[in-house]
């Protein structure tokens with residue numbers, strides 16, 4: 060018996076000859092159109108009997124209620140496929156030219172390449188050949204509906220649905236997440252590691268960026284609840300304030316000064332603001348030496364919907380020294396930037412300064428109107444502690460140790476960072492809170508010791524001893540290094556490391572002896 064292949068082989072020359080004749084210019088001219096069309100379609104049908112049947116999936120632009128995610132994913136995928144493809148990817152349909160369309164909007168960095176309607180795009184996945192086509196069809200309503208038609212050989216339905224299309228959707232979600240992620244930019248030509256780089260060729264400014272994976276949110280921040288609400292309202296009004304800013308003739312900008320001791324959450328608050336607004340952060344370190352002109356260029360290289368952060372403004376910018384040493388970057392340069400260029404260029408921009416010592420800032424920076432809002436981040440209160448305990452230990456109600464903790468918190472200054480450190484320790488809730496109580500008791504004791512030492516130093520006859528001078532003296536005299544180091548620790552501003560058994564009186568006596 061003939062096999063199919065043998066039969067095909069036998070009949071193929073006759074059919075081929077017939078079709079060649081039909082399609083030849085000679086036959087085309089002489090044969091009636093209906094006859095040649097009939098012959099070609101019969102040939103196609105006959106051939107189709109021996110080829111693998113095709114399956115076609117339709118992916119419509121709109122789902123029943125919302126847009127269809129698979130359509131969006133397919134569209135994005137085909138863009139990358141065309142962009143990265145070799146020329147074979149685009150196969151012309153008999154009636155359409157081969158090609159794709161290109162577009163670019165004003166603010167887009169790169170042009171976008173899209174498929175044209177009815178032009179076939181071929182993709183390969185494992186051993187499957189996949190044929191994509193963008194189609195349009197008259198809708199039931201007045202418009203047109205768009206859909207992708209995806210065809211492939213029968214038998215691969217599972218692979219296509221569960222692997223190929225699932226991959227495309229996954230990839231799309233990843234790109235979406237990447238695009239929506241808040242980024243933190245650092246201006247440094249030397250940034251290394253897995254950072255992405257951006258270069259503004261007009262101004263030759265380099266930024267390195269990574270996704271901001273800081274989990275801080277307003278809900279997780281321990282800060283004065285009234286202040287927190289006020290700040291959130293302020294940001295909301297800012298975000299929705301386009302019309303208002305236009306109406307009152309102000310540029311769409313906002314400046315915040317965050318101040319408070321180290322570890323009270325200033326950096327966390329900036330991250331929470333960025334996550335809340337979905338604004339990128341530009342972290343500007345002013346400690347380098349650069350000019351006012353550099354500053355201007357840096358500013359112009361940042362984008363809208365961003366937060367420009369200048370941390371530790373008191374330490375990073377010793378403006379007076381810079382002015383003396385004739386560095387060209389000055390305080391007035393920075394202030395001009397805030398008042399002039401920064402306030403008149405771009406939209407939806409926030410500037411944040413942070414400092415641990417508001418009192419050390421140049422009054423020019425604090426002038427009313429320069430920073431719109433001053434936010435004080437302070438030591439941990441009982442409310443703040445409860446919020447941290449709920450975040451770290453999932454305690455929603457009361458706990459038997461709360462009263463004791465409240466009493467201790469009234470007497471010592473503990474930063475939320477210190478509290479968080481204690482709450483992160485291992486053990487069950489009771490163990491961790493027990494540890495925290497011990498920590499607070501220790502702090503209370505240290506505070507008392509420090510006060511005692513100060514009294515001792517003050518009360519002595521005419522020796523008006525300055526605590527810092529005391530430490531310096533011990534060091535200068537190289538007086539038993541170990542003791543000097545202990546003394547320095549003892550006199551640390553936050554008195555964190557004092558051992559309860561330290562011989563305070565002995566040290567003071569020693570000091571006095573040496574001094575006399």
Ligand SMILES: Nc1ncnc2c1ncn2[C@@H]1O[C@H](COP(=O)(O)OP(=O)(O)OP(=O)(O)O)[C@@H](O)[C@H]1O
Nearest residue numbers: 279280281282321322323324325326327475476479
């Ligand atoms: N107010 C707070 N609420 C919740 N967690 C906090 C708070 N303050 C500090 N923390 C915890 O302590 C860590 C360090 O705090 P953060 O760096 O935000 O403080 P900071 O005030 O910016 O300190 P510095 O002035 O030293 O930069 C944070 O990652 C967070 O885990």
